[in-house]
Amino acid sequence: MINELQILVEMQKIDDVIGEKISLTKALPKKLNDMIEGVNVANEKVKMIAEELSENKKTQKLKELEIKSNIEQMGKYKNQLLNVQTNKEYKALNSEVSHLENVNSSIDDELLLLMENETKLKEQSQAEQKIQEAAQKELKENEDKLNEEIEVVTAEITELRSKRNSMAKTLPTNIIKRYAALIKNKNRKAVVFNVGNTCGGCGYSLRPQLLIELKKATRIINCENCGRMLVYNELK
Numbered sequence: 681m682i683n684e685l686q687i688l689v690e691m692q693k694i695d696d697v698i699g700e701k702i703s704l705t706k707a708l709p710k711k712l713n714d715m716i717e718g719v720n721v722a723n724e725k726v727k728m729i730a731e732e733l734s735e736n737k738k739t740q741k742l743k744e745l746e747i748k749s750n751i752e753q754m755g756k757y758k759n760q761l762l763n764v765q766t767n768k769e770y771k772a773l774n775s776e777v778s779h780l781e782n783v784n785s786s787i788d789d790e791l792l793l794l795m796e797n798e799t800k801l802k803e804q805s806q807a808e809q810k811i812q813e814a815a816q817k818e819l820k821e822n823e824d825k826l827n828e829e830i831e832v833v834t835a836e837i838t839e840l841r842s843k844r845n846s847m848a849k850t851l852p853t854n855i856i857k858r859y860a861a862l863i864k865n866k867n868r869k870a871v872v873f874n875v876g877n878t879c880g881g882c883g884y885s886l887r888p889q890l891l892i893e894l895k896k897a898t899r900i901i902n903c904e905n906c907g908r909m910l911v912y913n914e915l916k
């Protein structure tokens with residue numbers, strides 16, 4: 681195999697690794713963002729439950745005050761009952777008292793429901809707080825680690841690029857340009873091996889004459905379909 685082909689194969693190997701590392705640098709911040717998002721969601725839930733709980737307690741207080749004021753009013757009516765002159769007055773006061781008794785009884789029912797809901801909210805709050813703590817802990821434990829990993833991978837990519845570039849410098853300019861364009865436009869695959877009698881990059885069938893030349897490896901052969909540079913697979 682001519683030296684240029686050997687260099688191109690090595691460069692492609694490096695670009696494959698660069699590609700993997702680039703995917704990793706994209707995946708790591710996403711992982712971190714997902715964790716931050718997890719904490720935000722947990723915080724929001726805890727806050728919402730706390731607000732609902734405080735609303736519930738406020739309503740309970742108001743209902744209790746209403747009951748108390750109704751009881752006071754009933755006391756007043758009962759005192760008035762002692763001094764009524766007519767049957768009509770007596771009936772009217774009595775009906776006021778029994779109305780207030782009914783009102784209080786239904787407020788009592790509402791209070792019970794509110795108390796039941798309060799218990800449920802407290803349980804929910806505890807559960808959500810546990811989730812919140814776990815999310816915060818996960819973020820705290822991973823934040824520095826992931827940022828460090830991103831830095832390391834970014835440095836590795838820079839190093840690999842400079843290694844690839846110094847190999848590229850030994851090639852003629854037109855080949856470097858061609859390689860760079862293929863890396864950019866052909867899914868980071870500039871140099872591929874044949875698979876049987878097809879191109880390993882696009883699957884296109886290679887002419888027998890081309891396969892013979894490929895085997896000889898005395899010049900750079902391009903796939904007639906995708907344009908990638910082909911290398912005979914036994915020369916891997």
Ligand SMILES: [Zn+2]
Binds near residue numbers: 905907
């Ligand atoms: Zn091809």
